Amino acid sequence: MSVPLPYYLALSAILFTIGVIGVLARRNVIVIFMSIELMLNSVNLTLVAFSAFLGDVAGQALVFFVMAVAAAEAAVGLAIVIAVYRNKQTVHVDDINILKW
Amino acid sequence: MTAEPLLFVFLAACAVTTAVLMVSHRNPVICAISLIGNFFCLAALYLLLRAQLLAVLEIAVYAGAIMVLVVFVIMLLNIGEETRTSERFSFRTIVGGVLGFGLLLELLYLFVFTHYTAPPLAMHRDAPLVGTVESMGQALYTQYLFPLQITGVLLLAAVVGAVILAKRRLS
Structure with a gap:
């Protein structure tokens, strides 16, 4: 027998929560970035689970687009990290306050 | 199985x-x-x-x-x-943990203990046919053709943006 749907949803909720805690508690901008990737992946798991249990391809097509957007986000986000590091010599988010007044 | x-x-x-x-x-x-x-x-x-x-x-x-x-x-x-050990377990960590735990309880309640979405208990019998390359390609190149093209434009913009952002200024 296959695993019921709520188990996948519960696992996805746990992974999403770990990602949220990572974003809220960590101060290293690259670790925050990786926590965001973790949250995107947990939502992907939800979409794939619903897609398999409903027999509909729409969820998996959406996961495909989420992966493409995550790749674009990774490229631009890491370029911003490099640009900030070149100016401020830090990746600690408390030291990056040039947009704060 | x-x-x-x-x-x-x-x-x-x-x-x-x-x-x-x-x-x-x-x-x-x-x-x-x-x-x-x-x-x-x-x-x-x-x-x-x-x-x-x-x-x-x-x-x-x-x-x-x-x-x-x-x-x-x-x-x-x-x-x-990370060398700043004093900031690793600060007030912010506690707030993050409490908020995250609340979110977890909320999500688990919504997903597991309600029948809001009325989830089917067994996997759909066509599930092995949904995730194949053939089925995905069929959906992406007919029903989702426009979003697929937009994704291509988005990736192009991201590549250009990443190069511009990470480029060393020649001044």
Whole structure:
């Protein structure tokens, strides 16, 4: 027998929560970035689970687009990290306050 | 298949362990490596859900492309372990933990203990046919053709933006 749907949803909720805690508690901008990737992946798991249990391809097509957007986000986000590091010599988010007044 | 629940429990435990290690470890390289392990666990879970193409793409795009970029940036910037131990378990950590725990309870209540979405208890009998390359390609190139083209434009814009942002100013 296959695993019921709520188990996948519960696992996805746990992974999403770990990602949220990572974003809220960590101060290293690259670790925050990786926590965001973790949250995107947990939502992907939800979409794939619903897609398999409903027999509909729409969820998996959406996961495909989420992966493409995550790749674009990774490229631009890491370029911003490099640009900030070149100016401020830090990746600690408390030291990056040039947009704060 | 009686091995499937066992496999699910093992993969879920691995995924949660690697995720916790990623969030809690102070060395960014170990964070990145545990996140790669998490992506492999999720790819195996996609296979359990009969999503073959997405399992391959998860490893190729996430563990392959994105995490290589992240590890490359960590190496390039030469980021060591976090030394500010006083800030690692601060007020902010406690607030984050409490908020995250509240969110977890809320999500578990919504997903597991209500019948709001009326989830079917067994996998759809056509599930192995949904995740194939043929089925995904059929959907992406007919029903989702316009979003697919927009995704191409988005990736082009991201490439150009990344080059512009990371370029050393010649002044």
